[in-house]
Amino acid sequence: QVQLQESGPGLVKPSQTLSLTCTVSGGSISSGGYYWSWIRQHPGKGLEWIGYIYYSGSTYYNPSLKSRVTISVDTSKNQFSLKLSSVTAADTAVYYCARGESPDAFDIWGQGTMVTVSS
Amino acid sequence: QSALTQPRSVSGSPGQSVTISCTGTSSDVGGYNYVSWYQQHPGKAPKLMIYDVSKRPSGVPDRFSGSKSGNTASLTISGLQAEDEADYYCCSYAGSYTFLVVFGGGTKLTVL
Numbered sequence: 001q002v003q004l005q006e007s008g009p010g011l012v013k014p015s016q017t018l019s020l021t022c023t024v025s026g027g028s029i030s031s032g033g034y035y036w037s038w039i040r041q042h043p044g045k046g047l048e049w050i051g052y053i054y055y056s057g058s059t060y061y062n063p064s065l066k067s068r069v070t071i072s073v074d075t076s077k078n079q080f081s082l083k084l085s086s087v088t089a090a091d092t093a094v095y096y097c098a099r100g101e102s103p104d105a106f107d108i109w110g111q112g113t114m115v116t117v118s119s
Numbered sequence: 120q121s122a123l124t125q126p127r128s129v130s131g132s133p134g135q136s137v138t139i140s141c142t143g144t145s146s147d148v149g150g151y152n153y154v155s156w157y158q159q160h161p162g163k164a165p166k167l168m169i170y171d172v173s174k175r176p177s178g179v180p181d182r183f184s185g186s187k188s189g190n191t192a193s194l195t196i197s198g199l200q201a202e203d204e205a206d207y208y209c210c211s212y213a214g215s216y217t218f219l220v221v222f223g224g225g226t227k228l229t230v231l
Contacts, residue, residue: 046122046208046222046223046224046225047157047165047208047210047222047225048222049210049219049220049221049222052220060219062219062220063219096164096165101170102153102170102171102212103153103212103220104153104154104155104170104171104210104211104212104220105153105155105167105170105171106155106157106165106167106210107167107170107176109164109165109166110164111164112164
């Protein structure tokens with residue numbers, strides 16, 4: 001079955017760019033109809049949708065993060081990625097990648113990766 | 120976009136039923152049949168329990184059900200079991216122009 005795995009640095013300095021990759025195994029990222037998504041969770045807090053890239057390549061971002069976020073896909077590696085620029089301590093969170101069957105239905109999740117923003 | 124409003128906590132005894140509400144607006148919950156519910160145990164990734172208001176993914180017990188009335192969605196868990204103790208989050212699609220997705224603040228379910 002399809003599995004997702006996040007990877008990337010666990011520590012990022014303030015003002016730098018946070019970069020994470022989600023590797024998809026057990027299925028093709030190019031198969032149609034899915035929303036490949038990033039969602040984060042601040043320590044002890046709720047979930048926050050960051051954005052997703054539709055299988056067609058169209059991207060959609062949370063308006064509150066839109067100026068700093070880029071989500072892209074590399075079909076040759078079966079991966080999709082998140083870049084969040086100009087990070088501050090407020091970006092410290094567990095970052096999850098997820099597959100969306102529909103705009104709200106995130107049916108498969110990675111295990112999550114903790115990213116701390118600190119000098 | 121504000122988070123959807125959920126009660127911070129609910130509780131129930133084994134075998135009982137509990138309902139968790141999720142209140143939004145006509146721009147999200149009330150405007151689309153794209154409401155989902157997630158269960159999250161401590162230290163684990165969320166798990167999809169209900170999607171498109173009332174559909175259950177394969178493998179989710181039929182003790183879990185979802186509904187919607189106006190701007191409020193609800194998750195009902197019947198026949199409570201100890202393993203149902205977790206945080207529950209609602210989620211709604213909120214726009215065809217921005218493709219905004221918004222989550223609720225989460226509800227801690229305690230099985231007494």
